[in-house]
Amino acid sequence: MGTRQALWSAAVMACALISGCASFGPQALQQTRLQYNEAVKATTEEQLLLNIVRLRYTDTPSSLAVSTIAAQFERSQNLALTPFFAASGADVNKSYAMILPQAGVGGADRPTVSLTPLDDQEFTRKLFTPMTLDGIIYLAKTTWPIATVFRLYLENLNWVPNAQTASGPTPRRPPEVDEFLRGIAALQVLQERGRIVFAQEDRTETIGSALPAAAVSARDALEAAKSGYEYRQDEKATTWSLTKKSSAPILLVDPSAGSSPEMTTFTSVFHLKPGLAKYDITQESLSPFASTYPKEGVPNLDLETRSLLQALYYVSHGIEIPPEHAARNLLTITQGEAGANYDWSRVMQGLFRVRWAQGSERPSNAHVAVQYKGYWFYIDETDQDTKSTFSLLMELSRLELAGKTGPGPVLTLPLSGR
Secondary structure (H helix, E strand, O other): HHHHHHHHHHHHHHHHHHHHHOOOOHHHHHHHHHHHHHHHHHHHHHHHHHHHHHOOOOOOOOOEEEEEEEEEEEEEEEEEEEEEEEEEEEEEEEHHHHEEEEEEEEEEEEEEEEEEEOOOHHHHHHEEEEEEHHHHHHOOOOOOOOHHHHHHHHEEEOOOOOOHHHOOOOOOOOOHHHHHHHHHHHHHHHHOOOOOOOOEEEEEEEEEEEEHHHOHHHHHHHHHHHOOOOHHHHHHHOOEEEEEEEEEEEEOOOOOHHOOOHHHHHHHHHOOOOOOOOOEEEEOOOOHHHOOOOOEEEEEEEEEOHHHHHHHHHHHHHHHOOOOHHHOOOOOOOOOOOOOOOOOHHOOOOOOOEEEEOOOOOHHHHHEEEEOOOOOEEEEEEHHHHHHHHHHHHHHHHHHOOOOOOOOEEHHHHHHOO
């Protein structure tokens, strides 16, 4: 009877040990999913910041995409009851049978992370492709400040330069930017007051010359409709014209804002015809020479956009440089007036700033931080302007570089853990 009780007690104890082991199944998902999410987010942000720092040092950017994460959870358990005999005192002929319970529980987490290099032809093409006009207008219609969007992604507006020489490796001479910043600051105020709106206007464009009525059949009209075109009769029904509907971006201006100081500054800086309630938005259709514009100004906003790589080069000039690196000529230093070092905060003020720090420990006040050439480069967690700009760059880089086509080499890393 004692032996049975011992066996029962041992079994109960073993089951209790096994049930108290590490969590698996749904509980394992609850404990690990957000950790993987946070790790991917943090390393993606660090990779983007590192590439921005690399560009400031005229180094080559490089990226790895986390394509898959396969997390495998394994549990092993065993139960054994081992009999043994113990002698009773000095009487060697008397012994008692005993049961020694043995229970073992083991668990393992074996994640496998697949990393895909993005440094191929498709990645490079997307880096160098300027943002489309539709993309700029879409961002302008969101809650992102128009000044942030235009400062990041415009080379110029009506050929007023937005530090165009900063869209590549650091120039040796200061960029032209003051007038652009003055005009965009006025536009930002107008947006904040609800005095301007970016919108789309439906238009009908005539393609080619008119055709005789007899030359257009019902079949022709049907084929044109399939391609998004339409045949329309003129008022006398003697000819047909091939037309196509399109949507054009425009800037609407509140008539009450026409004489405001901000609107006056905006139209003056960008050579616009004052007093209009609507300005067409075009892309690289305006002459680059302001001397050729009408005296009363032009009726449209003409944009030249940047690529993602140009935008990253541009913000890289918001990185503060350790004096040691400048003394060692590790990067280009822009020379301003009278040979003094140019202050890039004039361009990046309120947009983007990356600080540096020494030491082996990550700066305690860092939102994102990376190590490069013996220093920490980081975004301060209290710098809301820089964090906002960095967030926009992060989302746009995901949008621009998503959808990588074609098979590529994949680096798969089994990461063991217990």
